[in-house]
Amino acid sequence: MRIMVINGPNLNLLGEREPAVYGGETLQSLNMQLSEKAAGMGYDLEFFQSNSEGEIIDRLHEARLDCSGVILNAGAYTHYSYALRDAISAVRIPVVEVHISNVDSREDFRRNSVIAPVCLGSISGFGKYSYALALIALDYYFGEKK
Ligand code: DQA
Helix, strand or coil, X not given: CEEEEEECCCHHHXXXXXXXXXXXXXXXXXXHHHHHHHHXXXXXXXXXXXXXXXXXXXXHHHHHHHCXXXXXXXXXXHHCXXXXXXXXXXHCCCEEEEECCCHHHCCHHHHCCCCHHHXXXXXXXXXXXXXXXXXHHHXXXXXXXX
């Protein structure tokens, strides 16, 4: 089974971007660790990062054709992109919303996610492990559906 992992704006700068909030590891390193974990669980991960809303939407559309689910850290688009929300509704494969930081413990604007209502669920605040927890959540979801 293939799962798409999409990271949105500014997440390409992980490791140098506000390390006290987002940790000191690069996105490449996080992706490698997640890929290993996924392989052990029998999943094949595909990774995509973009700073552009349209490119993320295009990738979500593509994922519906060849992926069973999506792990999505939409970065700041989480808080205001209705276009992204509509894309998630449109693709009809499970999408898990992920945040490295605890968005509820930060600025007010981060408390609102416009994508949360159309995602399978949301995971926030566990650092790099938020991605691994999203993978486990999808694994349970697929298990229930079998
Ligand atoms: C983030 C939280 C967002 O509020 C922020 O805009 C990000 C990263 C996180 O992973 O904690 O870019 O999605």
